[in-house]
Amino acid sequence: MTIWRGNALRIDMTEHRIERAETPENGIGGRTWNSVTLLRELEPGIDPLGPDNLLCISVGPLTGSELISTCRIIASAKSPLTGYLGDSGARGFFAPEMRWAGWDQIVFSGASERWVYLFIDNDTVELRDASHLVGLDITETTVALIQELGDPDLQVAAIGPAGEKLVKYSIISCNLSRACGRTGMGAVMGSKKIKAIVVRGDKPVQPADPDRFQKACSDLKANIEAHRQFESRRLYGTTRIMESLAEMGVLPAYHYRSTVFEELDKIGSEALRRDHVVKSKACYNCNVYCSRYNYTSYGEGEGPEYEAQAAFTVKCGSADLELGVHVSNLVNRLGIDCISTGEVIAWLMECRHEGVISDADCDGVDLSWGSKEALLKLPEMIAKREGIGDLLAEGTKRAAEKFGTEARKLTAEVKGLELFSADPRGIKGYGLMNAVNSRGGDHYRGEPMIELTGDEELAMRRVGNPNAAHRLSEEGKGALVNYAEHMGILSDSMTICKNISCCMDVVDFDLAADAYSGLLGCDITKDEIWAVCSHVSQVERDFNLREGLRVEEDTLPERFVGIPIPDGPSKGTVIDIDRLVKDYYEVKGWEH
Numbered sequence: 001m002t003i004w005r006g007n008a009l010r011i012d013m014t015e016h017r018i019e020r021a022e023t024p025e026n027g028i029g030g031r032t033w034n035s036v037t038l039l040r041e042l043e044p045g046i047d048p049l050g051p052d053n054l055l056c057i058s059v060g061p062l063t064g065s066e067l068i069s070t071c072r073i074i075a076s077a078k079s080p081l082t083g084y085l086g087d088s089g090a091r092g093f094f095a096p097e098m099r100w101a102g103w104d105q106i107v108f109s110g111a112s113e114r115w116v117y118l119f120i121d122n123d124t125v126e127l128r129d130a131s132h133l134v135g136l137d138i139t140e141t142t143v144a145l146i147q148e149l150g151d152p153d154l155q156v157a158a159i160g161p162a163g164e165k166l167v168k169y170s171i172i173s174c175n176l177s178r179a180c181g182r183t184g185m186g187a188v189m190g191s192k193k194i195k196a197i198v199v200r201g202d203k204p205v206q207p208a209d210p211d212r213f214q215k216a217c218s219d220l221k222a223n224i225e226a227h228r229q230f231e232s233r234r235l236y237g238t239t240r241i242m243e244s245l246a247e248m249g250v251l252p253a254y255h256y257r258s259t260v261f262e263e264l265d266k267i268g269s270e271a272l273r274r275d276h277v278v279k280s281k282a283c284y285n286c287n288v289y290c291s292r293y294n295y296t297s298y299g300e301g302e303g304p305e306y307e308a309q310a311a312f313t314v315k316c317g318s319a320d321l322e323l324g325v326h327v328s329n330l331v332n333r334l335g336i337d338c339i340s341t342g343e344v345i346a347w348l349m350e351c352r353h354e355g356v357i358s359d360a361d362c363d364g365v366d367l368s369w370g371s372k373e374a375l376l377k378l379p380e381m382i383a384k385r386e387g388i389g390d391l392l393a394e395g396t397k398r399a400a401e402k403f404g405t406e407a408r409k410l411t412a413e414v415k416g417l418e419l420f421s422a423d424p425r426g427i428k429g430y431g432l433m434n435a436v437n438s439r440g441g442d443h444y445r446g447e448p449m450i451e452l453t454g455d456e457e458l459a460m461r462r463v464g465n466p467n468a469a470h471r472l473s474e475e476g477k478g479a480l481v482n483y484a485e486h487m488g489i490l491s492d493s494m495t496i497c498k499n500i501s502c503c504m505d506v507v508d509f510d511l512a513a514d515a516y517s518g519l520l521g522c523d524i525t526k527d528e529i530w531a532v533c534s535h536v537s538q539v540e541r542d543f544n545l546r547e548g549l550r551v552e553e554d555t556l557p558e559r560f561v562g563i564p565i566p567d568g569p570s571k572g573t574v575i576d577i578d579r580l581v582k583d584y585y586e587v588k589g590w591e592h
């Protein structure tokens with residue numbers, strides 16, 4: 001069903017040829033267009049870092065509109081990290097600017113012989129020399145381009161040294177620290193020798209039916225302001241969940257060896273706010289203001305979000321919050337994904353703790369728990385592929401093949417994508433989401449947050465099973481993950497921030513129908529939007545099956561299966577991932 005077709009740029013990087021086109025006829029923006037494009041146009045089995053891969057960057061019809069936080073780009077390609085579907089979204093201000101410039105999707109094909117950046121100023125679209133930017137980190141690249149072009153309001157999406165070196169979990173960063181972080185989209189951009197995309201636009205988004213659109217905007221604003229987490233998100237951002245996960249007993253301390261971290265007060269959200277947060281910040285048109293600038297004795301930056309904060313403290317057994325904040329800033333500048341980087345380092349520390357590897361295997365870097373040397377040196381070595389960093393840049397799955405079977409048993413990845421900072425055994429919907437979603441081990445595909453609320457009425461309303469409201473229940477989790485996946489696809493198409501749509505659960509399909517209908521001046525029902533999301537879910541499954549995905553890969557890492565949580569409030573909890581996956585397959589209508 002064609003709802004709306006946007007303007008696309010088709011850029012052949014081999015020939016440096018730029019053509020105008022349209023977005024695919026089916027889809028509702030962002031991820032839906034990208035996934036359809038990849039399934040339709042990529043040959044199976046291509047090298048993700050070769051010229052045959054496509055890099056699709058999309059916004060959607062709602063991006064840059066008055067609807068709160070419609071601020072994300074979605075970058076998609078075959079992932080060099082997993083070999084399956086790759087995609088990731090970035091918030092900030094780049095996406096609205098791209099929409100205001102009049103472009104809804106950019107599809108890069110081929111590969112350039114020399115480094116360039118893409119310059120977009122409304123209808124002016126040019127590839128320009130970027131040889132002077134090579135080797136610069138993301139902050140340096142962004143500042144250099146803004147100074148060179150003389151416009152502080154330009155928006156820049158850039159890769160750092162890691163993307164240039166094709167590190168398989170390198171990022172594309174908008175606004176210095178808002179990243180397409182997962183699945184290595186920065187490496188695909190680097191493989192095409194695109195150092196940055198610069199955009200300026202001045203065509204505002206005008207709703208065709210202002211009254212209906214305004215209703216959706218007002219409803220969303222009211223829903224956010226009435227939410228019980230409105231104030232705490234403004235104060236602490238996502239770091240507020242550090243204490244929540246500790247209370248639940250699912251912290252990943254010492255690389256999932258324990259859920260208890262004795263020095264939590266030194267690394268938690270209050271310590272971060274007290275000692276390092278300078279001021280709050282919002283992305284485009286957002287009233288939550290959950291982002292924060294930080295200051296440490298090492299320097300300054302933005303963030304961290306919970307995932308970076310936890311990855312570089314509790315997961316590595318470090319109580320040095322200032323160091324953790326600095327490492328978060330460092331990986332943002334180098335252009336590597338904080339989740340994958342933290343997971344690689346924590347995994348090495350556990351391997352060393354277990355005697356599976358020694359410091360000598362890692363170029364003499366001290367790999368003891370909480371090692372300052374490891375946390376400072378390894379990100380640089382990975383981003384620049386120096387020494388052992390060259391192997392670690394391939395991700396834990398490939399690195400473990402070098403270090404052997406015992407090291408492999410300690411990894412925490414699904415389909416090659418490193419896991420988030422929580423123990424999936426004690427939050428079973430999240431465990432299932434990590435096992436089955438279309439980009440590998442990942443919690444943010446769509447958040448089954450309802451299982452953390454205990455709100456049985458909400459669970460009943462959303463997925464028809466009150467037990468889905470409880471994190472330790474395995475009932476109704478197939479339906480819950482299916483719902484969360486649909487909400488994730490919807491969010492990646494509306495380009496709305498998932499902290500709002502998925503985590504705060506303040507967007508539903510009725511509101512989305514009002515927003516799309518009001519903006520586009522047509523009558524789209526919530527069932528039609530649900531159907532588009534279902535279709536895209538199947539498109540992504542088909543893409544992965546075509547790339548060789550096996551049903552056995554829809555599972556959790558060996559270390560979590562059949563082994564109880566060792567301590568803390570969830571002590572003794574096990575996860576029956578086979579049962580959960582079977583339930584999910586039944587909901588999807590897939591064969592198990």
Ligand code: SF4
Pocket residue numbers: 069071091092281282283284286287288289290291497498499500
């Ligand atoms: S909720 Fe936070 S991360 Fe999301 S758009 Fe608003 S300020 Fe940005």
